[in-house]
Amino acid sequence: MGQRFVITESDRNDIRKLYGLITETTTTPCTTFNERSKNLVYDYDQIINSYSAITKSSDINLIFNKINEDINNNATQYKTAGIPDRTACQIAFVKIRPQFTGKKIIVTDTVNQLIYLFDENSNFVAKDPLLSGRSQQISSQKEIADMTYDEKKEYLKNILKREPTNDEIMNTASFLNPAVYKTGSAVTEPSYVGSGKNITFLNKVSDNKLVGAAVHGVKPTKQRINALSTAKTKLGSSEESNVSSKYLTGYKKSNLELSSGCLNLSKDFIDKYALTIENSFLFNISEDQENYYVNNFTPLLDPTKCYSPQSVGGVNADNVT
Secondary structure, three states: OOOOOOOOHHHHHHHHHHOOOOOOOOOOOOOOOOHHHHHOOOOHHHHHHHHHHHHOOOOHHHHHHHHHHHHHHHHHHHHHOOOOHHHHHHHHHHHOOHHHOOOOEEEEEOOOOEEEEEOOOOOEEEEEEEEOOOOOOOHHHHOHHHOOHHHHHHHHHHHHOOOOOHHHHHOOOOOOOOEEEEOOOEEOOOOOOOOOOOEEEEEEOOOOOEEEEEEEEOOOOHHHHHHHHHHHHHHOOOOOOOOOHHHHHHOOHHHOOOOOOOEEEOHHHHHHHHHHHOOOEEEEOOOOOOOOOOOOOOHHHOOOOOOOHHHHOOOOHHHOO
């Protein structure tokens, strides 16, 4: 009887590569989840406890190794489908967080001006361009971005020494802080595009505070409609996960009207996915290239990190004249 050899899956892949049956691709690893991640996510202990049970171990290094292995394995699948690295890493990380198991997920990426939807099993559903605030701001407005409408009104009354106008209140902060939000119930508002339920306000997950920003159809101004239409032609259909880097060439960010911190979506997207958006969790990724595992982003807690100005509401260079 001849000797039997056991061929592992790794061996099989090496053979396939040798004969050109598959090609080897390189992917950028996701940001490492470690003890310093406690400053970036509020459910750090819950994640550790969950993986302690999975690994049947209290060895923190073994737990970290398993967490990062799962994140990168999940992310590789999304990246292979053409989803950008940061978004792929974010949803891969969401997938291992116990609190969000079985939940519909929205990921918004204001660097690339994109919105993604994922189903209860973290499967990709759709993507589309979005418009978000891109105006000159100072880092002190980070706190203002999380204010409710009434809080912004009171804030401006103290500064202006008069009753502020609605436009002044809405444009106090024109960006949404990186964090995890709940979308809540949606309602219809005729001033935004999209039929049915076209607007839903955002609550912070950690303290359930209702912030002033919302996810809604774009205001039907010529400038905004043209920007979204141009972006969509570069992007392909909502069901295609591949993203072309050329799609941003249609944007003239410095000329866009303020979105007042809200995330403005196209009519087609709102019409088709309004019920998916309702009662979902929304992860607004930090504009920092690494630190997208966020909720109640507080960079000063970790002095060993160097964060981008954009991630704390700093001035966008493309709007400085």
